[in-house]
Amino acid sequence: MKLYEYMAKDMLARFGIRTPRGRLVSTPQQAADTCAEIGPVVLKAQILAGKRGRAGGILPAATPAEAAAVAESLLGKEINGLLVERLLCEQKLEIAQELYAAIAVDGAARKPVLILSAQGGVSVEEVAERSIIRRHIDLPWGLFAFMTREAVRRLEVNDKVAAGVVDVCLRMYRVFRRHDAEMVEINPLAVLPDETVMAVDARITVDDDAAWRQRDLPFVSEYTAKEQKARDLGFAYVELTGDIAVLANGAGITMATLDVLQRYGGRPANFLDVGGGADAARAEQALELLLNDEPKALLVNIFGGITRCDDVAAALVRVINAREAAGKPRMPVVVRLAGTHEAEGTAILAAAGVTTHRSMEDAAARTVALAGGGTT
């Protein structure tokens, strides 16, 4: 779960990291009032997307009237496809230098890593490899001050700034561990004219799998309403822009199904991974969710392991019959069944007039033909 900037900064502030003075606002009047109180401000759209600045989502204002006008222009606007509903209205700072600091999970190393760079502010993907400092952190001991000092030394900043950065890194590590974060990033970590440091922008991603022990955190949904509903049911579901619905079981095979479908010229409308152990009831919920979008065709690709082909077949027949009873048009459905109870599943579908394929590629090609496109 990604946190909004204002939430991330609140969290950092609770752990003693300095952040700019400011307030979360949702009306032009609130922006003007905040500016009247703290002087020139920067208004920052609170959306879960990087590169907000380049997309026009971060704008300065010198006076209350200007703050109100800027807020007016940003609120309700769409930036990178996301609706702006709130702004962080913060004191405009004079910045001497912009650094980068992050602590993240390094999957390949199986441990956390501290990342620093003297070239903060910009998108860090654009920073040259040689300007990035990495220090892996061993569990359970965690991040020691000396490790941080060694890493910070390579930033080539003066002693006062270095001490400030070391302090921030140690506090970031506490946030990272206490809140089951996948990543805690401060960019820029600004050096002010008095040589103190401050978190001017921050991003924190919390591990969804640890939500059960992070109950004090606010809930942020990164998903569309339907995607969220699917997640609540325990499915991985993603909406796309094509016209063929795809149901498969397991992450790898779902991705492979999309690849094969597109190789034959098909365009997926959405896909749903029912997981490795879906039973009939779950398969039925999954199918209903997919068909709500009224795609041109449906491709079901099941390799039965724990999931039984006959369970999925029975669910599919029930969903097809329910649609028919509701007077909805018959939709082209292509099914690929293999594995556990394959013969039983094939028989159930044959009785309902649905043909099955044993090969995933045949099924994909057939689906594309039925959806009326592609290069079969």
Added chain:
Amino acid sequence: MAIIVDEKTKVCIQGITGKQGSFHLRQMLDYGTRVVAGTSLERSVADISGVPVYATVEEAVDRRGATASILFVPAQAAKDAAFEAIEAGISLVVIITEYLPVHDAMEIMAFAAEHNTTIVGPNTFGIISPGKAKLGIMPNHIYTPGPVGVIARSGTLSYEIVDQLTRAGLGQSTVIGLGGDRVHGCSFTDCLKHMERDADTKAIVLVGEIGGRAEEDAAEFGKGMTKPLVAYIAGRTAPEGKRMGHAGAIIERGKGTFAAKVESLRRGGAAIAELPSEVPGLVQAALAKG
């Protein structure tokens, strides 16, 4: 031979009385796996399908000589269970559990490294040496003994490919699931090292997917291998992930994409299957050359 598990592996099932644990106990016994003990918090159960049930892994090791453990416990209890197995001296811990918090996974890996314990998973379908033993949730009937080692990230996609291998008359030495989580134990490279040494394995199939840099690391290791490598990578057309933040991008530095993986595997000498159905043909060709 096979790698990591064989007919001598003595298995303890942690969470043996649960729905998943008891179901897969029977599947594993049917396959001929030596399941010697189980553990459960339900103290009223003395045995299940003839397998003794204890309160602790320590007893499973002391009384029954368990050498490997497989976890069917909920995510909230998995760290405790994994530490228990490692501490008890188990040398292989297979973590089937899904949704394990990543900080717990990192702690388990650190503790396992200290004790020289091999971890497979979390969020894995397990490991099987066909005809010898299986520690996992994979469907028994698709596997057959033979010369092909298979290393996969994802369960059902590996079943798909194993099924095609078996139908083409190509049996498997060992099939291992690394697990779908970002932090996992055994890596592609670890498994390649084992398979390079294993006399039964003549060719290796790597079933990867986008994200992370494990396939790229494996490709690097593959350059020094004598055995042929065939790879299929899923996710060529996957929509760009929303999850990867800047810090992730730094760690990976352009690695993790489909193109990057295929390119490094090609350079590492692997034959690339464009479709899952091309895997058996490429394996046959590689074996014929060898």
